[in-house]
Amino acid sequence: MAERQVLHPKPNLILGIESSCDDTAMAVVRNGVEVLSSAVSSQLALHQEFGGVVPEIAARNHLLALKPVLKQALDDAGVSLSEIEAVAVTQGPGLIGALLVGVSFAKGLAIQLGIPLIPVNHVHGHIYAGFLEAKESTHWPQVALVVSGGHTHLYRMQGPLDFQRIGASIDDACGECFDKVAKMIGLSYPGGPKVEALAKKGCRERFPMPRVLEESGDLRFSYSGLKTHFLNTYRQLEAKAQIDDQALADLCASFQYAALEQLVRKLSMAVRKFPDTRQVTVVGGVSANHCFRLLVEEEIKLPVSFPKLKYCSDNAAMIAALAHSQAHFGSDGDALCVGWSPYSRYEDS
Ligand code: KG4
Ligand code: ZN
16 A cells, blocks of 8 residues: 555545454445445454454454445445445554455455555544534534544544544543443443443432542543442442342443543533634444433533434444545545555554
8 A cells, every 4th residue: 555646536436445343344425425325244243252352253254244245335325336436444443454354355446446545544434424414514623522442532623634632541442441341240242232221221320430530630531440430339239139120220320421421521621622613523332322412412512413323333434434535635645545554553543
């Protein structure tokens, strides 16, 4: 990918490819916002028995899924491969073996079709999920919060490609914390939706949880202390033989509120810190949480953009959407292949 290509004319019909974790996804997107198809092949069932994603299994199964997922993305879009004007691919961060499968496939496809290859940052891609099929147009400057299984990142964006990271978790990501507490009480991966379902039946006041990093006055997040607090509370209940369905529901509700309150508190702080903010975008797997959406809307007085539920988790439409912006608004360096290092999973921006 080190060689540079000239994007001329600017591509409008883009095939996105995403393989950074356990979903093999491809999508056809027109003009950066119109999703003609978004095919996702999930490997969830293969990883569930291990309680998390196994990198080797993920990489091997991406290989198996690539061809059928490509066919589905093209068929659903009613588009032939020869009409595609650029291939966009997640270059990182993610599981290195899984990324290599997607990048190699994308590169081969681009070479065969004689069209540009556009490398995309997965975390930045999540932000573009919030702009897909949106009712409102996008405003700048904005504050964007990415809350997924691997990342809890806060950005200030003064333009479509201006990703200034202003905050992040110093330990676990928020989604990862949901997954870990779920595992502690015997729920399978991914735990977030299961914890949310239990929390709906519980009382969030029953088990007081710490308001993590409240005094810090900065935009850092932390989830490992909350996870430990949850475990200690659970063990105390267990020791007193007080675990029943209601106790579990109350524990999940108390944990969920503390986890989400921290997100909303820091988001609100970021908006106050940058008073010219015109919009807030909240994305990533955890943004599917209904309670989270309500808390954000209660607290943030600006227009808030959430992705449609199908674009909260990993998908390739968001990758194609960001690639479109890179091709149309980026400098040459932003837009084109600036060289892909096999170690790029460590470049965490
Ligand atoms: O964005 P995503 O699909 O994958 C990554 O890029 O990591 O996020 C997956 C994460 C998992 O940790 C999952 O438990 C969490 O998002 N998640 C939720 C909910 N739905 C998914 N967390 C809380 N509440 C939910 N409803
Ligand atoms: Zn993701």
